[in-house]
Amino acid sequence: MKKHGIILFGHGARDPRWAEPFERLAGKLRASRGEPVSLAFLELMSPNLPSAVASQAAEGCEAITVVPVFFGQGGHVRKDLPEIVEQCRQAHPGVAISCATAVGEDDAVLDAVAEYCLRQVL
């Protein structure tokens, strides 16, 4: 079976504590599967997406799925991300790089967020 990496793509922020849930998410995924899981950021944090893709390609991944860890799909996900992914595809023509829809568009994720909100007003 070919090695298939996951890259969790987030916005990035100045405060390093901002990345904590992304690290926890990566940890959960690593515990669930024996294949590479890494983080990448649009700005303010490193690595950026081209570096993260290069690392997974160097580890031998033949497929990489980029998951945008954003709630909404605005300019970052609809415009910036496809441009960066296209650069990555050109840099690594042997790697099948796909891009998921933003996690916040998933109904089960929204259900979990709704449950969290309801717990705040009990």
Place this chain on the structure above:
Amino acid sequence: MKKHGIILFGHGARDPRWAEPFERLAGKLRASRGEPVSLAFLELMSPNLPSAVASQAAEGCEAITVVPVFFGQGGHVRKDLPEIVEQCRQAHPGVAISCATAVGEDDAVLDAVAEYCLRQVL
């Protein structure tokens, strides 16, 4: 029982489609409870938080819980939001305004995001 509103606080974006999951989330919450649920944004979209709080106060809410719909807790959640909430408290001293932790810090939310990521690589 006192009327208790929820305000879902997001960053905001230029692309109106960015707000779709926030609208869906508000819809889920409205379907679950008969009390006010509204959206508010830090920038680029309206209403802002002071306007959303003023609306819920005008509807008779005696308590309002602001839920930051952010993954990470960076400067927006740790610094900007408490300042805006403090302004809102001063403007509406009769309303008990509380602020939840960012939704992305919740373990069940992260579990749902992890499940979504795993479904992308099946």
